[in-house]
Amino acid sequence: MSKFSPKRIDSQKLVYYRDLVLEMISRDLKLRYKGSLLGVIWSLLLPLTQLLVFTFLFRRVIQLDIPNYPIFVFIGVLAWNWFQTSLVAASGSITDNRDLIKRPGFPTLLLPVITVATNLIQFLLALPVLLVFLYLSGGQLTLAFLLLPLILLIQFLFTVSLGYLTATFQVSFRDTQHLLGVVLLLLFYLTPVFYDAGFVPTRFLPIYRLNPMMHIIGAYRNILSKGEPPDFAAIGIVFAASALLLWIGLAVFRRASDTFVEEL
Numbered sequence: 263m264s265k266f267s268p269k270r271i272d273s274q275k276l277v278y279y280r281d282l283v284l285e286m287i288s289r290d291l292k293l294r295y296k297g298s299l300l301g302v303i304w305s306l307l308l309p310l311t312q313l314l315v316f317t318f319l320f321r322r323v324i325q326l327d328i329p330n331y332p333i334f335v336f337i338g339v340l341a342w343n344w345f346q347t348s349l350v351a352a353s354g355s356i357t358d359n360r361d362l363i364k365r366p367g368f369p370t371l372l373l374p375v376i377t378v379a380t381n382l383i384q385f386l387l388a389l390p391v392l393l394v395f396l397y398l399s400g401g402q403l404t405l406a407f408l409l410l411p412l413i414l415l416i417q418f419l420f421t422v423s424l425g426y427l428t429a430t431f432q433v434s435f436r437d438t439q440h441l442l443g444v445v446l447l448l449l450f451y452l453t454p455v456f457y458d459a460g461f462v463p464t465r466f467l468p469i470y471r472l473n474p475m476m477h478i479i480g481a482y483r484n485i486l487s488k489g490e491p492p493d494f495a496a497i498g499i500v501f502a503a504s505a506l507l508l509w510i511g512l513a514v515f516r517r518a519s520d521t522f523v524e525e526l
Contacts, residue, residue, distance in 0.1 A: 352425030374425035404489035426511030
């Protein structure tokens with residue numbers, strides 16, 4: 263019987279981690295909308311407001327020749343908002359949870375994951391609204407929709423890997439979160455969120471292709487708007503790069519985690 267005890271311990275630990283993640287995600291969502299009349303609806307208002315603004319600007323003021331532009335931009339906004347809000351929040355996941363970090367044995371490794379997962383739920387809550395818009399515009403879901411979880415997983419891994427790095431840097435360099443806000447603002451305009459990558463001059467395309475979010479958003483649009491599979495070559499490279507970045511992020515985070523309590 264004793265030789266099976268390590269497995270039992272591992273399984274118990276996994277169950278504990280799972281329950282902890284679910285509990286903290288639930289706590290974060292409740293705290294986020296505590297005392298709010300509209301509650302979770304607020305998570306839909308920002309992308310809907312951006313949708314209205316972009317549709318007005320690029321349909322009425324500066325006309326972009328993009329078919330079904332509201333769906334096009336809605337997909338980009340939802341994917342980008344999940345990435346941006348998750349990364350900013352993940353960067354403060356250690357410094358904003360001092361009490362938890364100081365508890366002996368608390369798995370600090372889970373905090374960036376919880377942050378990204380919480381914002382993933384908000385993305386999923388907005389997804390039905392997108393599907394309604396898609397239906398009203400005459401679009402149809404195809405078998406390519408079954409590939410959506412794969413793209414969600416890739417974006418999750420990519421965001422968490424960056425979250426580990428920014429969370430680590432934020433502990434020692436408290437301007438990290440502010441600097442990150444500036445970088446994300448610049449990156450927003452350099453990512454085809456509200457315009458098509460086809461509008462990018464050929465000489466700049468090699469630089470654009472280095473941006474993983476360009477390929478991730480493009481994959482969402484292929485699946486949801488065009489009903490086509492994503493570019494597997496591009497997505498495969500993003501997945502491999504995300505896995506490598508996750509390994510690096512975890513290594514950096516683990517090495518620095520021993521000093522978190524002292525730094526805080």
